[in-house]
Amino acid sequence: xxxxxxxxxxxxxxxxxxxxxxxxxxxxxxxxxxxxxxxxxxxxxxxxxxxxxxxxxxxxxxxxxxxxxxxxxxxxxxxxxxxxxxxxxxxxxxxxxxxxxxxxxxxxxxxxxxxxxxxxxxxxxxxxxxxxxxxxxxxxxxxxxxxxxxxxxxxxxxxxxxxxxxxxxxxxxxxxxxxxxxxxxxxxxxxxxxxxxxxxxxxxxxxxxxxxxxxxxxxxxxxxxxxxxxxxxxxxxxxxxxxxxxxxxxxxxxxxxxxxxxxxxxxxxxxxxxxxxxxxxxxxxxxxxxxxxxxxxxxxxxxxxxxxxxxxxxxxxxxxxxxxxxxxxxxxxxxxxxxxxxxxxxxxxxxxxxxx
Amino acid sequence: xxxxxxxxxxxxxxxxxxxxxxxxxxxxxxxxxxxxxxxxxxxxxxxxxxxxxxxxxxxxxxxxxxxxxxxxxxxxxxxxxxxxxxxxxxxxxxxxxxxxxxxxxxxxxxxxxxxxxxxxxxxxxxxxxxxxxxxxxxxxxxxxxxxxxxxxxxxxxxxxxxxxxxxxxxxxxxxxxxxxxxxxxxxxxxxxxxxxxxxxxxxxxxxxxxxxxxxxxxxxxxxxxxxxxxxxxxxxxxxxxxxxxxxxxxxxxxxxxxxxxxxxxxxxxxxxxxxxxxxxxxxxxxxxxxxxx
Numbered sequence: 112x113x114x115x116x117x118x119x120x121x122x123x124x125x126x127x128x129x130x131x132x133x134x135x136x137x138x139x140x141x142x143x144x145x146x147x148x149x150x151x152x153x154x155x156x157x158x159x160x161x162x163x164x165x166x167x168x169x170x171x172x173x174x175x176x177x178x179x180x181x182x183x184x185x186x187x188x189x190x191x192x193x194x195x196x197x198x199x200x201x202x203x204x205x206x207x208x209x210x211x212x213x214x215x216x217x218x219x220x221x222x223x224x225x226x227x228x229x230x231x232x233x234x235x236x237x238x239x240x241x242x243x244x245x246x247x248x249x250x251x252x253x254x255x256x257x258x259x260x261x262x263x264x265x266x267x268x269x270x271x272x273x274x275x276x277x278x279x280x281x282x283x284x285x286x287x288x289x290x291x292x293x294x295x296x297x298x299x300x301x302x303x304x305x306x307x308x309x310x311x312x313x314x315x316x317x318x319x320x321x322x323x324x325x326x327x328x329x330x331x332x333x334x335x336x337x338x339x340x341x342x343x344x345x346x347x348x349x350x351x352x353x354x355x356x357x358x359x360x361x362x363x364x365x366x367x368x369x370x371x372x373x374x375x376x377x378x379x380x381x382x383x384x385x386x387x388x389x390x391x392x393x394x395x396x397x398x399x400x401x402x403x404x405x406x407x408x409x410x411x412x413x414x415x416x417x418x419x420x421x422x423x424x425x426x427x428x429x430x431x432x433x434x435x436x437x438x439x440x441x442x443x444x445x446x447x448x449x450x451x452x453x454x455x456x457x458x459x460x461x462x463x464x465x466x467x
Numbered sequence: 468x469x470x471x472x473x474x475x476x477x478x479x480x481x482x483x484x485x486x487x488x489x490x491x492x493x494x495x496x497x498x499x500x501x502x503x504x505x506x507x508x509x510x511x512x513x514x515x516x517x518x519x520x521x522x523x524x525x526x527x528x529x530x531x532x533x534x535x536x537x538x539x540x541x542x543x544x545x546x547x548x549x550x551x552x553x554x555x556x557x558x559x560x561x562x563x564x565x566x567x568x569x570x571x572x573x574x575x576x577x578x579x580x581x582x583x584x585x586x587x588x589x590x591x592x593x594x595x596x597x598x599x600x601x602x603x604x605x606x607x608x609x610x611x612x613x614x615x616x617x618x619x620x621x622x623x624x625x626x627x628x629x630x631x632x633x634x635x636x637x638x639x640x641x642x643x644x645x646x647x648x649x650x651x652x653x654x655x656x657x658x659x660x661x662x663x664x665x666x667x668x669x670x671x672x673x674x675x676x677x678x679x680x681x682x683x684x685x686x687x688x689x690x691x692x693x694x695x696x697x698x699x700x701x702x703x704x705x706x707x708x709x710x711x712x713x714x715x716x717x718x719x720x721x722x723x724x725x726x727x728x729x730x731x732x733x734x735x736x737x738x739x740x741x742x743x744x745x746x747x748x749x750x751x752x753x754x755x756x757x758x759x760x
């Protein structure tokens with residue numbers, strides 16, 4: 112089922128949680144609503160689910176106006192961050208809940224319910240746990256029960272509110288891969304909320320970046336990561352180094368490196384910031400670029416992070432660069448070593464942080 | 468293990484512990500156990516035969532029946548009200564919510580005597596609705612309806628107060644999940660909300676019932692003390708006592724004391740069963756804390 116939002120707005124008292132949101136979610140896609148806390152992503156998800164009513168705008172399900180449909184009629188599966196399993200019911204009863212509350216005419220027979228629950232529990236690899244109670248399961252297992260329960264009523268849309276937020280990183284990683292596989296097998300439309308950019312990039316077909324109740328950018332993960340349309344998105348989707356752009360006689364400079372004619376800068380001549388990701392910094396011999404000193408080296412598995420104090424930059428604001436482990440092992444940069452920096456890529460934004 | 472060790476070490480430790488325990492026990496003995504004992508000793512002072520004669524007195528029995536009758540109306544009323552109020556306060560945001568919370572506490576704040584007087588002023592023969600009630604031959608004050616009203620007023624915070632924190636801690640996730648799975652509001656209440664609050668609810672009912680049966684002040688003002696008609700057990704005890712009929716007074720009082728003991732036993736049972744409840748509340752607290760950080 113495709114979902115469309117048209118001019119959605121929602122106020123909580125004085126606080127505008129979301130403002131004038133337009134969004135199209137194509138059928139069968141896995142979409143991430145990504146943003147910092149308070150950006151309105153959960154409100155948006157709850158509006159789609161029918162847990163909140165928007166003050167203005169429309170929610171369209173397959174082109175039909177669903178704005179005022181009660182949640183029961185929307186055929187959405189909703190998964191909460193903290194699972195919201197019914198603690199007085201066994202795992203089996205939890206999954207069967209949606210089937211047992213159907214009106215008598217639509218309700219499957221007992222044996223059929225049992226069969227369906229069993230197959231769902233197999234799908235989430237918990238067929239052994241049917242008689243257990245939620246309190247007896249781990250976080251990852253509980254979240255899988257919550258998913259099975261949501262899937263039991265054959266929803267057209269699966270909505271997940273920070274589904275992996277309460278889990279430790281190992282389990283989170285596994286569950287992400289598992290959810291991706293499940294989504295690909297079952298072909299429903301899924302929307303999940305997260306504040307974790309890595310999770311969004313890893314899992315989603317499309318990322319919607321939200322900030323202060325508005326959509327900042329909408330696109331496939333690589334596009335949002337590589338071609339951010341605003342400094343906010345650039346900062347939010349990964350580490351960045353921020354360097355002020357200096358003007359020297361009509362040339363825009365980062366230290367001794369000329370990046371463009373000043374006239375090509377977004378604001379012409381005013382203050383600009385260049386945002387550079389750690390892996391976009393190239394490190395060579397001192398003479399090859401902006402002279403700098405290695406201030407710290409940290410080996411993080413397959414990558415190595417270097418802190419670099421470039422000449423003319425404040426000592427307490429070192430730049431961060433990332434190189435591969437192989438590169439590090441062949442060249443062996445040491446603390447105190449003199450190097451030269453060049454930039455493979457950068458993006459310039461007006462210094463106040465507004466979109467370029 | 469470590470905790471057990473610390474405890475056993477603590478046993479031989481310092482006079483402060485001993486003094487504190489001694490003070491607590493002394494206080495309990497002096498102000499709680501001894502009076503309780505006196506009730507039973509006095510009731511049985513003239514032998515078991517006199518005791519049974521006293522409690523099988525027909526007037527005493529009408530008092531017992533009236534007390535049970537009043538509780539049987541007041542407790543269900545407050546059950547419905549308490550659940551509704553707790554539900555509204557815990558799960559919805561609305562204007563005047565804090566005013567409602569304050570109002571629920573009102574019966575705790577005012578003296579029961581004043582509560583009784585309010586009903587006399589409202590429904591008494593010279594009260595606001597006195598004329599109307601007389602015209603329709605309805606007796607409220609100095610009759611059973613007044614006693615029921617006063618009892619409901621005095622006991623209505625118990626269940627709501629017990630449920631509000633539990634329901635607030637549990638949040639709305641369970642209910643919203645049930646709705647998203649296609650349950651109706653009614654199904655959600657019976658299958659999800661009620662099981663989540665059952666132990667807290669039972670606890671509230673127990674306390675409410677104990678107070679409903681034991682209430683003296685408010686009921687005393689509206690009852691009119693008509694022997695055999697509008698006397699509840701506590702009022703009957705007072706009348707007997709004022710008539711120097713100590714054995715009978717303490718015999719009836721012993722029934723009330725037994726009720727209190729039963730309530731305590733029930734309460735302990737619930738607390739023993741409550742690991743489940745405590746666990747749920749703790750988990751919910753944990754959850755709200757994580758959401759807030």
